[in-house]
Amino acid sequence: MDVSRTRALRLLAPLAALALLTACSDSGSAGKSDASTKQAAQAAVPASGNDLQSDYQKVIKDVLPSVVQIQASSDLGSGVVYDDKGHIVTNAHVVGDEKTFEVTTANSEDTLTAKLVYSYPEQDLAVIKLDKVPDGLKAAMFGDSAKVQVGQIVLAMGSPLGLSSSVTQGIVSATGRTVSEGGSDGSTGATIPNMIQTSAAINPGNSGGALVDLDGQVIGIPTLAAIDPNMGNSAAPGIGFAIPASMVRTVADQIIKDGKVTDSGRAALGITGRTVVDDEFKAAGVAVVEVKSGGAADQAGIEAGDVITRLGDTDITTITSLSEALAADKPGDRTSVTYTRNGDEKKTDVTLGEQ
Known part of the structure; x- marks a missing residue:
């Protein structure tokens, strides 16, 4: 399976001061000034912690009202x-085959009703729409996921295990x-590229x-947490994945405008x-069951049975490895496909289509 720099400096500065004081305390000139300086440095550490805590609380206060339970x-x-x-964006696997839903907002216990606008399982995204928009409903602000950096602090907000308006923290x-989901029937679900991996708990x-x-x-x-097969396929702690905001906006905007996804941006054969499988029952390739007429494979001469x-x-x-390669x-894009037909290996160039 396949903080910002200023905030980091603010946290590190008091620690640097403590390190300096520890070195100076070994000299014989320690006195009242040293003690005062120590006290000041020690007081500075919780202050920085309080600053970060305030940042967390402000973000939660600003964003949590925009996160609902479905x-x-x-x-x-x-x-x-x-x-x-x-309009509310969620995962396709949350809505499933349903068309109507009950929605609860963070600042109210009243249940709202909503209907499905469109579900796009290929990217595991869907949009539903409230039948009546309550006063004070606040839309979230979506950022530029291209600017996301490894190590930055993030908060995950949602309703894990039905505990509404819960917040977890990580980086x-x-x-x-690129991650492939498991289908409810044990099959391979959506293969999603460019996902953000986070240590924030996702349940x-x-x-x-x-x-x-x-x-x-x-x-x-x-969207999902990693599964550890060595732990009875239970969730692997600290390994979760999120669909990037850029893809969310791309899909949601098309659904809201056209009622469906008209340009997936996803390559397809x-x-x-x-x-x-081969004679040793090891996965050995993807057998073509059906070829879409006029599609990329058809135009390249690939046939059913290859x-x-x-x-x-x-x-x-495996079909999963093919999905991940296409992702x-x-x-x-122009690429090549190597395949076997009646035991003979062949290779052809193909211009990829759209899923």
Whole structure:
């Protein structure tokens, strides 16, 4: 499976002062001035901590009213108020096959109703719309996820395990991750590129909520936690993933404007495929089950029954590895496909289509 610099300096300065005092205290000239200086330095440490705590509290006060709880008939998750017209963005797996939902906001116990606008499982995003927009509904501010940096402090807001308006804290652990979700039936779900990895705790119910920086901007939508197969497939602590804000805006804007996604930006071969195994029962490629007429594979001469083993320079062993390889490309990119047909290896150039 596949703070800002000024804030960091503010935290480090008191620690540097303490280190200097520790070195000076070894000399024989320690007196009242040293004691006073020590007291001042020690007092400075909690002050910096209080500054950071105030930052947290301000962000929570500003953003939490924009994070809602979404209840479908058989599932519960979170959502983020996208605009002042009652549109809420969430994960496609939160809405599932449902069309109507109950929504609870952070500053009210009243239950609101909402309807599905459109679900886009390929990117695990969906938009629902409140039937009636309550007074004071506040849209969240979405940031530029391209500016997200590893190590910056983030807060995850949502309803983990049904505990509404919960906040957890962590850092950005990595960016640019490509992650494949597990389907409810054990199959492979959406493969999502450029995800933000975070150490902020993400639990069931957090999905569709907000991953927020200390400027109060939503930089991502928490979507899933990593699974540790060595722990009975339970969630791996401190490894969660969020869909970047840039992709959220791209998809949500199209859904709100056109009622659907008209430009996914996701590359596709235009096939339906399945993983095949070799004589040792090891995954050995993707068998083409169906070829979309006029699609990229069709135009490149790939046929049903062919087994794809390589895309460009990437070995393909499973349908997941093919999805992840395609996630790194864009529609219109030209690459090569290596495949076998009736035992013979072949290679063809292909111009990727759009999913």
